Amino acid sequence: MLRFVLKRILIALPTLLIVSILVFGLQKLLPGDPVLALAGEERDPETLARLRELYRLNDPIWMQYLHWLGDVLKGDLGMSLRTNQPVLVLIAEKLPVTLQLATMSMIFAMVIGIPAGILAATRKNSWIDWICNVVALSGLSIPNFWLGIMLILLVSVNLGWLPASGYESFFVDPVRSLQTMLMPSFVLGTALAATLMRHTRSAMLGVLSSDYIRTARAKGLPGRVVVLGHAFRNAVLPVITLSALLFGELIGGAVLTEQIFTIPGFGKLTVDAVFNRDYAVVQGIVLCIAAGFLVMNLIADILYAVFNPRLRTEL
């Protein structure tokens, strides 16, 4: 098991390297000058030149990349051009926010999506299946920003139940923290729930029509045991993969949702950094997100083994 994990981490390192080269190169392909963007209305040539020097923007691209890589290996992700803060600090500030939002959204998604999928599969072509499908389709088709604003207007402005936007750390004020996160994670969660529901349903349908399920039923096992104990355990693998990928995506930042609910997470940080050509910040975030994805994949692989003993020998 440990060997497996170590092996996976070693394989991950070249992936991270390639990702960082790609992102670095792509950013430099973008038109626009970070120093000019930074200066905004106050374009003092002397200041611009000094900033270019400070951030090595006059060096060839490969030199800039090597410098960045060298610093990263020393544990320094560089400084934000815009706020003069170390990128590591920025990431450390935003990561807990994003993780909390991602976790709560995933909980919503799984609590709604998976049971709905199972229910829809076992009651195929019934009115329950039909309702689940309609709800799932609406979840997928309603844009997050629209649902977000409607929820704010209904829940905050008209009913006054929850704060309209903002963020509070869970460790400072847990109640307010949950209050502020409730609507955004619901908005994100419903969209993901739809995807999860559809996948759970089709995976369950596949398994439910297989021979051993018929055998289990023939043995006279209660329906609940057949569905949850036999069918679901086998159908859950693709759902785990999907959940892991969805969670990885959430870590990448839910830009629009964060914007609407004014959550100081990764999404806004990334978008601002890209628009302002704040290279170091973009690099740092992408590295972090890529690492997050790899970790989620690893967790998915380990969970496979937990749910399906046949895969354990491979670890």
Next chain:
Amino acid sequence: MKRFPSSRVALTALLLVATGLPAMANELRIGLQDDPDVLDPDQSRTFAGRIVYTAVCDKLVDLSPDVEIIPQLATDWEYSDDATSLVLNLRDDVVFHDGTPFNAEAVIYNINRSLTLPESRRKSELASVDTVTATGPYQVTIALKSPDASLLAQFADRAGMMVSPAAAEEAGADLGNNLVCSGPFTFVERIQQDRIVVEKFADYWNADAIKIDRVVYLPIPDSTVRLANLQSGELDLASRLAPTDIPAIRADADLTEHVVTGLGYGALYMNVANGPRSETPIGQDKRVRQAFSKAIDRAALSQIIYEGTASPGNQAFPPNSPWYNKNFPVEERDVEGAKALLAEAGIDRLEVQLQHPNTPIMSQMMQVVQAMVAEAGFDVRLQALEFATQLAEQSAGNYEVSRTNWSGRADPDGSIHQFVTCEGGINDTGYCNEEVDNLLNAARTLGNPAKRKELYDQATAILIDELPVIYLVHESYITAHDAGVTGFVPYPDGMIRLENVTDAD
């Protein structure tokens, strides 16, 4: 017997109710459009930052709602006759938040910091300053390299903000992490992209005018969400609301709106001499530019795009500004006149490339302009660009027409000189006219406003004929607050001044 909910559930419910209530008494919660950058007046660039400074840092001078320069830390001032030196008399009852006394030495320290700190962005604003000397414990004399009548207005903004010399000496370039000034509020804490908290400074020289104990600034980028927070009581006051929010504000009896025309402008930059892309009929022939300008209905733009909140404009200064040249009022749309000018220039139809920022409001506005000028004979190809790209293309001269906003300055020089003089720092059109240069350079040196205005009037007359910049509108600052807030006065610089503002809820 019925089971009562467990005490834990009850407690949680109570907490939910308690924390769900709006802001506590005497705390003013203000919604900003952006998160400010570094909170050091010498290093910062953002508009949102200036709003926070207004509470934390006093300036040498301030602006009145009519954009007159009025005393703040300096009680009075006098330019020498040739405008080469400026004497400022200072208040003698001011201390910084850390107890350091404010005096002539502190002013000298601050101006030198603005001029010498490597990270300073104030150098060009104070470029005319030669030396600063204390001519009394509460009097400084600033000797200028060249006459500069606009310097005083610089002191009404970040260049005139006084930070504590003791704190600045200790923190150096990191002062922004814990800003120490002498304003009505002291800096308490900041969480990036979340909030900035300031508290009333008990020893403030004008403490009687400050009726609020605590201010929380919350950056909320989406204006609809900012308004929703105001309506739900999370905010007491929201700044920079969108024109599209106006109907919702008016429909809510609890809200009061304030609309004030800003100092800036929205304009089209015409590439007249910035690289090869200027070699087009619209870049080379002023009649074509005049035709383009004539074909635009500015009043309609204000109504359609800005819900009537923007002032139609045709000069660098808004029509309500004392610097506006009244001999050239905003013209009505004249399609026939535009066609005639185009015919005179020997053109039937002309294709023009126009780049603009990719925000909804800019895109809508340029689509309306596209339709308006089409009737006069222009086929406009619109190109929506994101901010950094447009800026780079514009300064490199890679455009024909570019739609840009300028936030404006208190002194007229700041809204015109750097854009249209040959060597101007932000001259992206490449326009160069010796006569305009002479007028605008001379205007800088005059302390007498009436004489200055004559020169700006003459320059405006030339610019409105040659049109390197086609001014369209002057946007307004739209602020709204709930019924509990009283005493708020809107200023054309968009700042939120908290003197005499009270908050009842």
